[in-house]
Amino acid sequence: MTAPLTNDEVGKTVVDAAGKELGIVAKVDGSRAYVDPNPSLAEQALASLGWEGEDEEDYIVTEDMLESVGEEIVLRGEL
Known part of the structure; x- marks a missing residue:
């Protein structure tokens, strides 16, 4: 499980498991x-x-959809 989402994530890029930018x-x-x-x-x-x-x-x-949270937010591949 990844760390919980916080307001610090506002403005971060969200990418899928392949690295494609989603927003x-x-x-x-x-x-x-x-x-x-x-x-x-x-x-x-x-x-x-x-x-x-x-x-x-x-x-x-949602948090259960996340692979990692760092400089960008990466979604899990098996969604």
């Missing part, structure tokens, strides 16, 4: 991260400052 973390709420698949430059800048936000196109990633 950035827009918001963390408990054990769920809201991932923006098409962040604008403004959204990327706000996320890098740790300012959270979510919109209707975001998808949810």
Whole structure:
């Protein structure tokens, strides 16, 4: 099991097991991260400052879907 998600993950890139970029973390709420698949430059800048936000196109990633959390968030391959 990976470390729990925290607000420190806001702005990090989310990638699949093959390394394909899937988006950035827009918001963390408990054990769920809201991932923006098409962040604008403004959204990327706000996320890098740790300012959270979510919109209707975001998808949810839960802690049990994670392989690792570091400079980027890597999803498990067997999802």
